[in-house]
Amino acid sequence: MKPTDISDPNYFHKVVDCQWACPAHTPVPEYIRLIADKRYTDAYMINWHSNVFPGILGRTCDRPCEPACRRGRIEEEPVAICRLKRVAADFKSDIRERLPKIPKKKNGKHIALIGAGPASLTVARDLLPLGYEITLFERDPLAGGAMRTQIPRFRLPQGVLEEELNYILDLGVNQRFGEEITSMQALLAEDFDAVFVGTGAPLGKHLDLPGYEEARDRIHTGIEWLASVAFEHIHSIGKRVIVLGGGNTAMDCCRTSKRLGGEDVKVVVRSGFDEMKASPWEIEDAMNEDIPILNFHVPKRYILEDGKLVAMEFEKVQKELDENGKRLLVPTGEDPVVIPCDDVLCAIGQENSFPWIERDIGIEFDRWELPILNKATFQSTHEKVFFGGDAALGPDNIITAVAHGHDAAVSIHLLCSGEDVTKRPDPLTSLQSQKMGIHQWSYDNDISNDVRYAVPHAPKEKTLKDLSMEVELGFSPELAFGETMRCLNCDVQTVFTDQLCIECDACVDICPTDCISFTLNGEEADLRSRLMAPAENTEQDLYVSGELKTGRIMAKNEDICLHCGLCAERCPTNAWDMHKYLFNTAKAVNA
């Protein structure tokens, strides 16, 4: 193998698994150390700059960082990254002084943002400090988008939502709320310098089975029903509720139903329990509220009596694989299952919908009715029109919408500066030694052996009676500290300088996880098989040095490195040193 090029900004970024997995690339270990240090406000601001909604995301994020966490590969559970983010938000002091200053003198460019969800708000946040004038259009009377309409208040309290929305709105956004855009052509005629579409995926799917038309008043689409609950148009539901679907919306629907008078609430899914799309912790929370989940039940028809919905019929199926290994759901032949119900909530997916964008104004769509975009710039086929969030690539999550918003803001700034939108600014990186003394580092390398701390919950007897009472109480500062000490500090990198190495084996002997080997060079697959311990996780890189004096090379398996720094402590020549790698994506201000 060729010596590893550690000057490639992606090399060490990839080692920080959590940050690499995060769509917005938030510097996770950096803010976890600040939380350990009780510097909650500093930790919050790192998050705020990167993911814009730390308090909201600390409660609702899909947490792609956690399955990626290295801790999950050396013991059972990853660090509770998401809930630590919430800790920063819960215990911070007033941050308003730290918000960006908005220039009084504008730069003369005017941007329209359509839909006041996370993507548009991120664009606004990134462009306002540069002197842009921003006009934000929203169909609903209030900002927030899916964060307001699709996430129940017992998961995301009103106060947390409003606080983080207001940090952005108060920067000086022209608000045109309660105004639905019905024609893109008309909007473009208003002479904006750029238009950003962040309208989400607002169309819930319904399930048209026999009996649908007759029972329609008791069959609701999940996201529309949740929005009606959020805006307090709906205050109750029948005693017996069936929720169809296995995603996070289904989990929110069933738990909301329980709080609006549903006594017998069931979730019914077509496929297997293991195939449910909902996050494991949300499934767990629903089950903790005594909501049964029935799997392998395919809905067949709505049953009515005297013109009133009374039940649904399901066919039982089982999983089989066809000759190509494709998963099939095959009827078991058992009798149909009839589940009595008063209401049905369909949470079986949502779709994009752009009936208001004329198809002859230069914005092209693909056959799935999604806009054709440059995936890096989020520019559509119309130079001035950008898309982000669910509106861009289909339904995903808040943190992805934020990431799109940052990238689109960079593009809009480049466009308005008359530059090539495809010439993206480099990320901001730094790599600095953490050595303080012979055996002292500026980070705490004495990691805790504790297993993951559970977040305390409010008692079920109380939460089920109050739609707006938050179920999760969040970590206390003490619990949070315990959890922070589980973080391996993967951003503190082992940096190897081959000219300094005397091949004494001190690092090999001390490494707790057998990451380091000195051996003859070879092709990667061959090298992986000859190391001190197997390096079978090919998604994780080998860090390979140049040739050493004995003709061998150093090969380090990044996969399970604890970043404990013992290799560098034992190294007599400083060939190993621990360097903190800070990586921040470039925002519009850096373009």
Next chain:
Amino acid sequence: MSYITKPKFHHPQLKTNEIGLTRRDYEGTLTTLCGGCGHDSISAAIIQAAADMSLQPHRVVKVSGIGCSSKIPSYFLSKAHGFNSVHGRMPSVATGANLANKDMYYVGISGDGDSASIGLGQFCHIVRRRVNMLYIVANNGTYGLTKGQLSATADLGSMTKSGEQSQYENIDMATLAIELGASFVARSFSGDKAQLVPLIQAGLTHKGFAFIDVVSPCVTFNNTDKSTHGYKNTWENYVALSAIDYVPMKQEITTSYAAGKEKEITLHDGSVIRLHKTGNNYDPYDKENALHHINENKKQGKIATGLLYINQGAADLHELADTVDKPFNQLNEHDLCPGRDTLMDINDTFR
């Protein structure tokens, strides 16, 4: 040393041996030696050897004297027995322990100061007596603990970090051991675990006195380009007389090698040392030849390593002294006070 203890987390696929232990279970406390000290690699090699052999830690006795080297027993097999003795007097303690209980594995760790200077007399006699043990000298050619004076094993002309050059002929521990009757003599290098680990395993299995002289650089005081015991000189002048494998008795030997290329030495418990010849036709059974090879290499500034000499026919101390088979701690009152009739029989033999 370090301010933290070594994290307990280990490689998820770390193997367990026949008695259900991982290599990590054979570790000791975290080393307090200088970073880069060859002695830590010797600890690591012993840990690897013991884990691979599935040794029961409580069947192992670690003995040492005084010096950096004699701290090594703290850093491996923390669940074994240990005795850190007076300077240069480890051989006496080892001999006593060995006489009291022949059922244990004995590992003596010493240094060039402990065994070639203050303890040279004791060393000579434990070799002569062929105590059944593995005796390792971590040889760095310097007194590290007293800040880097030249030791008795420093080669003529070798220079320490402070610029002191050796004016005396060195004591070669391996030739000394061969001449005094050791039945297993090897030399190795802390940086070459591929060689050192099988040598340790063979030495532990060998019945009789097994000696390994390990070049173990002192990274702080004797690692200059002009030191013959530094990493640079050792890597450059290191000659392996034969590459070595240790095949434990329980493992079926399935690989076949071309005749004439390999030499297999079967140890008393059925384990095998397999020597891969490297073209020099080295014969480890021949004492004169071994001494000749060591000296020939030395003349060229080279360090002859590997299994230098083995003699499986030599009786060990227990056989020579016809000692009782049972360990002392298992002898009961009847064994120790067999009664008047037995005493009379013994007396009769002297009449």
